[in-house]
Amino acid sequence: MRIVPRIKPDGGGTITFFLAHGAGRQLCRLATTFATQKQAFSYLQKYRTEFERIARTRLDSGELEDGVVVLSML
Structure with a gap:
């Protein structure tokens, strides 16, 4: 898993990561x-x-948004 953190100006942020899926x-x-x-x-x-x-x-x-799996905090 590769992780790339990004913080938004409003204090919230997103972390992007790659999920291994088959090849x-x-x-x-x-x-x-x-x-x-x-x-x-x-x-x-x-x-x-x-x-x-x-x-x-x-x-x-198939729940993708512009080809990205979008998750939020648990």
């Missing part, structure tokens, strides 16, 4: 309300398995 990779985006990249990254790592499971389910059912 390919799927871009996923997790929206968070954390003020810092460190907090958001820590949250993603803590719940990584759950987010990957949700992302795979959404990918398999």
Whole structure:
């Protein structure tokens, strides 16, 4: 999984990561309300398995927004 944190000006942020899916990779985006990249990254790592499971389910059912699996905090 490759992770690229991005923080929005309003204090919220997104973290993008790639999910291994067969021989390919799927871009996923997790929206968070954390003020810092460190907090958001820590949250993603803590719940990584759950987010990957949700992302795979959404990918398999075709729930994509512009080719990206969009997730939000649990």
